[in-house]
Amino acid sequence: MKSELPDYNVGGTRFHVDIADGGLRQVSNPANRIPFDEMTFRNGHYEFLFDKSTKNVFKGNPASKPESVVAVRMPHPYKLDPNIVNRMLERIGSRRQTAKHQIRKQASLKP
Numbered sequence: 001m002k003s004e005l006p007d008y009n010v011g012g013t014r015f016h017v018d019i020a021d022g023g024l025r026q027v028s029n030p031a032n033r034i035p036f037d038e039m040t041f042r043n044g045h046y047e048f049l050f051d052k053s054t055k056n057v058f059k060g061n062p063a064s065k066p067e068s069v070v071a072v073r074m075p076h077p078y079k080l081d082p083n084i085v086n087r088m089l090e091r092i093g094s095r096r097q098t099a100k101h102q103i104r105k106q107a108s109l110k111p
Contacts, residue, residue, distance in 0.1 A: 005018055005025075007027060013028075014026070014027040019077045023038075029055070034056055044075075045073055045074060045075055049062060049069050051069050052068045
């Protein structure tokens with residue numbers, strides 16, 4: 001049974017918290033990602049400037065940020081995703097099943 005990714009609201013935009021993938025993925029636009037390594041980890045939480053117009057991390061000068069930019073303080077992803085262990089085990093299990101299937105398929109093709 002696949003478990004759902006938790007959501008987190010960033011500046012009015014919903015993102016999936018995907019620890020296994022290393023970041024946040026916008027629910028309505030999965031191609032839009034915010035990697036954890038683009039955030040600052042401080043005292044057990046993440047901080048970053050979020051641009052509501054681009055729906056991503058603000059990359060400009062913080063001293064001259066536009067009004068569309070807000071400061072975000074996000075709890076550690078493990079606090080947002082209590083089912084991460086189950087999801088990681090599912091991913092490992094499906095990879096093992098795929099590998100076993102490929103080995104069996106190759107073995108059946110040998111003369």
